[in-house]
Amino acid sequence: MTYGFVGTGTITAAMVEGLRASGDATPILLSPRSAATAARLAASLPGVSVAASNQAVVEGASTVILSIRPQVAEEVTRALRFRPGQTLVSLVAATDLGTLRDWTGLDAIRAVPLPFVAKCRGVTPVYPPEPQVLALFDRLGQAIPCRTAQDFDLLAVTSALMGSYFGILETAQIWAEAQGMAPQTARDYLAGLFASLGAEAQGTAPFARLREEFSTKGGLNEQMFRVFGEEGGTAALDAALTSVLTRVRGQ
Numbered sequence: 521m522t523y524g525f526v527g528t529g530t531i532t533a534a535m536v537e538g539l540r541a542s543g544d545a546t547p548i549l550l551s552p553r554s555a556a557t558a559a560r561l562a563a564s565l566p567g568v569s570v571a572a573s574n575q576a577v578v579e580g581a582s583t584v585i586l587s588i589r590p591q592v593a594e595e596v597t598r599a600l601r602f603r604p605g606q607t608l609v610s611l612v613a614a615t616d617l618g619t620l621r622d623w624t625g626l627d628a629i630r631a632v633p634l635p636f637v638a639k640c641r642g643v644t645p646v647y648p649p650e651p652q653v654l655a656l657f658d659r660l661g662q663a664i665p666c667r668t669a670q671d672f673d674l675l676a677v678t679s680a681l682m683g684s685y686f687g688i689l690e691t692a693q694i695w696a697e698a699q700g701m702a703p704q705t706a707r708d709y710l711a712g713l714f715a716s717l718g719a720e721a722q723g724t725a726p727f728a729r730l731r732e733e734f735s736t737k738g739g740l741n742e743q744m745f746r747v748f749g750e751e752g753g754t755a756a757l758d759a760a761l762t763s764v765l766t767r768v769r770g771q
């Protein structure tokens with residue numbers, strides 16, 4: 521068993537670090553481009569080496585993980601020769617299983633690992649829910665098995681809320697600073713507040729109920745969400761989700 525990564529960028533580095541942090545000792549082969557990242561990982565982690573080419577990664581690995589950007593994916597992938605029966609995991613956004621089969625001749629498994637996999641705190645949608653690939657992403661946090669391609673696409677859309685999450689923190693910090701608050705005070709408070717809210721969101725309580733529990737009738741939280749909606753906040757979020765879904769579906 522060897523994992524081979526084609527593309528040694530942000531997500532590959534996070535997965536490789538997470539795999540070693542999880543105690544998974546499976547040998548790892550990296551593609552040579554992004555030489556600095558590949559060399560850093562190989563030098564700092566046991567069982568990680570840099571292959572001579574993308575094809576050498578495919579030949580040396582039992583499980584190949586495609587971790588390149590969509591813009592170059594077809595050119596890079598079509599140039600590779602895979603073995604029948606080889607496990608192929610694609611992290612490439614907006615590229616469906618039919619397209620991957622056309623490029624490689626293989627039935628791939630798609631996944632959306634996020635940077636938290638480096639600390640084994642990922643939540644990773646996997647489709648189809650192949651047991652060996654679910655086990656891989658469970659070691660990096662939690663795999664989320666998807667029953668349908670539609671479910672997988674919808675989770676990929678919601679994963680794109682990460683920038684907006686930090687954008688809300690940033691907007692609130694800038695607003696507080698404009699009222700005269702020291703930047704570090706605003707930052708410390710907002711980071712702690714949202715970390716505690718994230719912990720509350722774990723579990724099974726419906727989000728609508730949590731919103732009500734955290735909003736006193738006639739209080740400040742209720743007013744905040746009401747005005748946010750009245751000013752188009754929730755409609756804007758809805759429109760953004762729909763626009764990203766169009767892109768995720770490659771339309």
Ligand SMILES: NC(=O)c1ccc[n+]([C@@H]2O[C@H](COP(=O)([O-])OP(=O)(O)OC[C@H]3O[C@@H](n4cnc5c(N)ncnc54)[C@H](OP(=O)(O)O)[C@@H]3O)[C@@H](O)[C@H]2O)c1
Pocket residue numbers: 526527528529530531532551553554574587588589590592596611612613632633634635
């Ligand atoms: N980052 C995220 O949070 C995230 C989340 C979900 C999904 N994804 C998906 O995961 C994939 C990887 O994302 P990423 O953030 O890791 O991207 P990234 O940091 O840009 O990494 C992509 C890597 O591919 C390399 N590359 C380019 N052409 C290549 C070639 N011909 N052969 C081998 N490697 C080549 C790049 O090298 P150079 O730097 O030398 O060009 C770079 O190291 C993308 O499809 C992305 O949509 C990412």
